[in-house]
Amino acid sequence: MRFQAPQLGALGATYTVMRACQFAALIAVIGLCANFIGEIATAERDPPSELIGALTVSVTAVIYVVITYILYYDNMLPLLFTAIFDSLLLIASIVVASLIGKPVSMLNCAVLLSKSDTSLTTYYTSVPFPVRANAITKTLSYFTFAAADKTTCYEVKAVWGLAIALCVLFAFTSIVCVGLWQRVRREGGAGSSASAKDIEG
Structure with missing residues (x-):
């Protein structure tokens, strides 16, 4: 059995590439946040809400990306609704990028100690308690975690960068889906007109 993606020209190829990029970026974010x-x-310690939120959004988005591409491949994708859902994921990605990036945007990773020079447990317990965690839930401060060592800082900034990239990608696919919807509708209308003329002839 031969499988072939829908032949929708440059828009179709762009959609495929964007979905592949989204999948790769989301898998990277999931891996980093889970780590x-x-x-x-x-x-x-309890993880900060920023990381939990980023992981939740990423897992939801990667499932969505896989399902929508399967439907697209089988010509079953409701393109207009997909454009709307991509726009919602764009908003979610903007929120994640803001929450992840704002506390660490001015953090200079190069001046931090390397992971081999510090123990996470020792570092967390050495920071003043009101700074490192909430007194009731023992939730670790996100900034405290990001500033724990050089490697963690760079990885957190990588998540931030991937979140920004996902904003661009979801904005792009939402626009592409609208274009595909217009094209499919136009081709469907042209096909109906041609069939009607054949019947009349």
Whole structure:
């Protein structure tokens, strides 16, 4: 059985490339955030809401990306609704990028200690308690985690960069979906007109 993607020209090819880029970026964000949360749990702290939110949005988005591309491949994708959902994910990505990036935007990773020079557990417990965690929930401060060491800082900034890239990608696919919807509708209308003329002839 031969599989072939819909032949929708440059818009179709662009949609495929954008979905592949979204999938790769989301998998990277999921991997990094899951690793962060694992490290924090090992240090017996609760992860900050920024990381949990980023992981939740990323998992939801990657499932959406996979399902929509499968539907697109089988010519079953409701393009207009997909454009709307992509716009919603664009908004979610903007929120994630803002929450992840704002606290660390001015953080200079180069001046921090390397991971081999510090222990996460020791670092978290050495920071004054009101700074590192909430007194009731023991939730680790996001900025404290990001500033723990050089590697973590760069990884957090990588998540920030990927979140910004996802904003661009979801904006792009929402526009492309509208273009594909217009093209499919126009081709469908042209096909109906041609069929009507054949019947009349």
